[in-house]
Amino acid sequence: MNLLAPRNNWYPLTWSRNITRKLARHRILGMDLVVYRSEGGEVIALDDACPHRLAPLSMGKLRGDAIECGYHGMTFGPDGRCIRIPGQPMIPPNARVPSYPLREKMGLIWIWPGDPALADPSLIYNLPQFGEAGWHAAEGDALRIETNYLNLADNLCDPAHVSFVHLSTLGNAASEEIPVEHSFGDRGVLVWRWIRNAPPIPLFGKYGNFSGHVDRWHYYDYIAPCIAVIDFGSADAGAIADPEDRGRGLRIFACHFITPVDDNVCIDHWLHVRNFALDDADVDQRLHADFRIAFNEDKEILERIEEVVQARPNAKTIRLAIDAAPQRMRRIVERIVAGEAEARASA
Template sequence: MTYITEAWYPVVWADRVGRELTRHTVLDEPIVIYRLENGDIAALRDVCPHRRAPLSLGKLKGDTIECGYHGMTFDCSGKCVLIPGQEIIPRTAMVRAFPLQVKYGMVWLYMGEPKNADPAKIFHIEQYGKEGWHAVQGDTLRIECNYLSLCDNLLDPAHVTFVHASTLGTPAGAAVPVNNDYGESTITVWRWIRNGPVIPLFEKFGKLQGLVDRWHYYTYSMPCNFSIDMGSCVAGAIPDMEKRSEGVQMFTCHMLTPVDERTVLQHWFHVRNFRTDEHDIDAALSAGLDMAYREDKVVLERIQIEEERDPHFKNITLGIDAAPMKMRRMVAATIESEAAGRP
């Protein structure tokens, strides 16, 4: 499996990083993450360059890591500062340090060349922190499937009616076609369902009843991040589709960490424009969203098993597959371009 490397990837919620050494895997790369004494966070390759013992098995001493095998000690820049019983430290006694940023309460690492680590290229959602919107940190779901399979799912409004009947869907959307808009590094799949029943989550938390117009805009950003704009209004109340913020609107954001060929972490949060001062509903709304994502998890993990059982099976292609297929071509082309640019 190969991945896009010249990109920022989410790893772990920052409030879960403390003064202990924790091991993470991103793009098949082992990484140790810990908090410094001044409150900052450091990330190093979790491999001692001597015998390849994981540094996460060692000890944190101040802001340095002492390898648990032979005591080689590395600072947060990856430089070896001590070798017990040896005064001369080889110049090659280094561990890779990853550029790191915290955004949306999430630790992001740049997995490519450090000189290319532009924080402005981290996934962005305009409504986060904006007046009139309330952001709620969600959780992380581990799914035993290839990350591109989850990307397919998050570019597919058509499955909502059938997988999420108790949370995000209603039968009214089954026959409504989707529209696709393509950018250089983004894809948006969207549709409006007019004059239909309200979805269960918006009936409960958005206080909507009767017939509504509702929308889904699924926007993918390379390498594997998504913002899903979902909302509803009283039927006929918003004829201009660009004025969706006048209705009950919520963005659910999904930031994916490809762990390895068959494992992905789905980090998520939501930003809403309704009941923004009623923080007592945050946990219940997040629980409803978590239930929906676990419904996807069941399907995706079974698909992974079937793909591994019969890797030569030929899937048929439907019209709803246009955006996922485009996404996979974009990823493949970027991986190929990166490979061509390497010495």
């Protein structure tokens, strides 16, 4: 597998709500893991292969906080060390499976697949509005997309496609000719544009009660390798003079936390944080229905593109001005991965 993804990074693995005392199998970066909760509620992830015959540990049983292999009963503690071999009192020192650092944040379980000594929890992404007064967070879905995770990241660095792919939810024709602006950092890309004095998009037409034209914005904030947060909203035309005052309008953060499953599959864990209808569970469900339509539109076009790429391996594509941010996004990931490889070589 040649998946281009840093190892020393926090990745979303699954929703916290999904992990219980039942053994569950999850795949990330081409690695199969068995994940479960301890009796005290701690989340544990081990390599999902017994070192004896490679039987998946997820087919075994929990014995307290340890896993008993379902083939020959070898038992492994939460740290991956074997603590029992039936009929054999001597346990070899290499009878162990890898374990991985985990943390829970923003409703998700985050995993560090690289060097455990570098797993600093403060590096997990934090959206300041999540959990703050005046904002409401609503967990969404885990959308499986049959494409490489960087292709989804391309999409999430690209406001231009919204005018054509999401006309029933997130876009309209008013934005077609508005150029995008961008800025670049060491680990991220920010792409944005404002559409002034234009009809509201369908989504904000439902919830904004706007009587006329609006000013609306899209800020696509990508942080390598797997975080994309879209800050978008609307206000009455002329109501917001300073772009930093976006909180005065209807504002949503659509958060996309991407799990690279392997070379050809990724999972988009999405949620939203908004500054209106804070205690309205019906709005949660209505917004999620809209988002499901929009994100499935992305899924459809990305998977169709993947089919064409597989059918035309030697096809040449052209570059447009709107490709500046996605290209920089990929260069950032390549640089991080190359830095890790250099560090391993020097070590």
